[in-house]
Amino acid sequence: MSASHARASLSGLALGDAFGSQFFVPANRPHLTARSLPPAPWQWTDDTEMACSVHDVLTRIGSVDVDYLAAAFAARHDFDRGYGPATNRLLRLVREGGDWRELATGLFDGKGSWGNGAAMRVAPLGAWFAGDPARAAQEAALSAEITHTHPEAVAGAMAVAVAAGLDPSLSPAGFLDRIMEHVPPGLVRKGIAEARQLLTISDPLLAARMLGNGRQVAAHDTVPFTLWVAARERRDFEKAMWTTASAGGDVDTTCAIVGGIIAASPDVILPAEWLDRREPLPEWAGV
Numbered sequence: 001m002s003a004s005h006a007r008a009s010l011s012g013l014a015l016g017d018a019f020g021s022q023f024f025v026p027a028n029r030p031h032l033t034a035r036s037l038p039p040a041p042w043q044w045t046d047d048t049e050m051a052c053s054v055h056d057v058l059t060r061i062g063s064v065d066v067d068y069l070a071a072a073f074a075a076r077h078d079f080d081r082g083y084g085p086a087t088n089r090l091l092r093l094v095r096e097g098g099d100w101r102e103l104a105t106g107l108f109d110g111k112g113s114w115g116n117g118a119a120m121r122v123a124p125l126g127a128w129f130a131g132d133p134a135r136a137a138q139e140a141a142l143s144a145e146i147t148h149t150h151p152e153a154v155a156g157a158m159a160v161a162v163a164a165g166l167d168p169s170l171s172p173a174g175f176l177d178r179i180m181e182h183v184p185p186g187l188v189r190k191g192i193a194e195a196r197q198l199l200t201i202s203d204p205l206l207a208a209r210m211l212g213n214g215r216q217v218a219a220h221d222t223v224p225f226t227l228w229v230a231a232r233e234r235r236d237f238e239k240a241m242w243t244t245a246s247a248g249g250d251v252d253t254t255c256a257i258v259g260g261i262i263a264a265s266p267d268v269i270l271p272a273e274w275l276d277r278r279e280p281l282p283e284w285a286g287v
Contacts, residue, residue, distance in 0.1 A: 002130045003059065005264050007287050009127035009164055010055045012237065012263020013256045015270055017120075018042035018278045019241055020255030021082075035242050040277035046081040047256040050121040052285035054143060058128045059286050064142040070100040073146060082252070084217065086113055087147055104149050112149030116214060116222040119144075119156035120253045123260025126164030130264065136161040137182040148219075155188040156219030160257055163227055168265035172199050172231035179227060191224030198228060204247045213249025222250060226257040237262050238271055 022028045022038040031038045053072040057065060074094040077083070083091070090103045107113045122140050129136040140161035144154045162182045166175060176196040183189045191211055198207050207228050212221030225247065233240035237259070244258045245251050262268055281287050 002128060005127035005130050005165075005266065006055060006058060006124045008266075008268075008270075009260045009264035010051055010124040010285065010287050011275075011281070012268070012270055013051050013121075013123050013260030014044050014048040014281055015263070015274055015278050016241060016244075016255035016257070016259020017047040017252050018044040019259075019274065020245055020251035020253070021045050023245055023251050032245055037273065037277065041279050042277045043279045044081075044281075045252050045256075046078075046083040046087075046117075047120040047253055048281070049076060049078060049081050050117070051124055051256070051260070052076075052282060052287075054121050055124045055285060055287070058125060064125070064139045066142055066146055069143060070094060070146045074100075084115060084117065086115075087117060090147060100146055104145065104147055107149070112153070113147065114150035114152040114219055115148060115217050116153070116156060116219050116250065116253055116257075118148040118153050119160045119219055119223050119226075120256050122157045122161045123164040123257065123264060126161030127260075127264035128165075129161070130165035131167075133162045133165060133178065133182050136165045150219075151184065152187050153219045155183050155186050156223040159183045159188060159192060159223050159227065160261065163230060164261045164264040168234050168267065172234075175231045175234070176227060187220035188223055191220050192227055195224045195228040195231070199231060202232075204229070204243045208247035208249065213247045214251075214254050215249040217250055217253075222254060223257070226254050226261070229254075229258050230261045233258075234262060234265060235268060237268055238274075 028038040074091045077091040126136045137158040140157040144157035211225040214222035
């Protein structure tokens with residue numbers, strides 16, 4: 001268990017989320033081309049709000065209590081943070097007394113959501129269980145199924161959690177290989193394998209064209225690209241953020257995932273100027 005790594009991961013996730021969300025504002029898009037920081041304040045989205053609840057359940061209980069976490073997601077649900085329609089409805093109904101198990105499994109004609117919401121919030125959990133990737137994957141699967149029961153969404157959360165807890169000294173290829181050891185067969189795992197083959201290229205637009213950039217808001221269209229970035233830029237938070245954002249797509253989510261993974265490494269220091277621009281985290285988050 002590493003509480004300090006989890007706190008750092010949450011802070012990096014929130015910073016990535018808030019940074020990425022700025023580029024949905026048309027006036028800020030020239031900043032992306034120029035690689036200059038958008039004006040403050042940088043507001044975070046549902047990615048961070050849910051990640052704070054994940055961190056909260058770990059600090060209070062030490063593992064994922066699914067009923068506690070579901071109640072926390074519902075109680076803290078702020079419609080204006082940018083939740084997807086299905087999650088908005090699910091959390092509202094849970095708050096009104098609905099059974100989250102029935103609601104989550106009933107989404108999308110009983111197939112469950114394969115969106116990237118479970119992956120976007122899970123990096124602090126992986127950092128909490130740093131050094132124990134099997135446990136991280138197991139706990140990530142539990143955290144995912146509260147809102148995303150489709151196997152691909154669960155696999156995406158497992159992959160990100162494992163990534164956040166791995167030794168930062170691993171080579172890029174070794175990093176992705178270790179992740180794949182804990183991800184079940186499917187589209188997400190296939191995408192990670194493809195990301196491994198693309199480690200020799202340096203163009204994020206080309207990588208995103210082949211792996212996805214979250215535009216489809218699906219785990220298999222989001223997680224492989226974020227792991228490609230994290231594998232290449234494990235020690236450089238700022239470069240990782242600009243690389244991720246330059247690929248477009250679901251930029252707040254991709255930057256949140258990459259930020260949470262990279263910030264979990266003990267030798268990574270988040271840039272003070274960036275942190276000064278980020279909206280403060282809620283006091284209950286414990287960071």
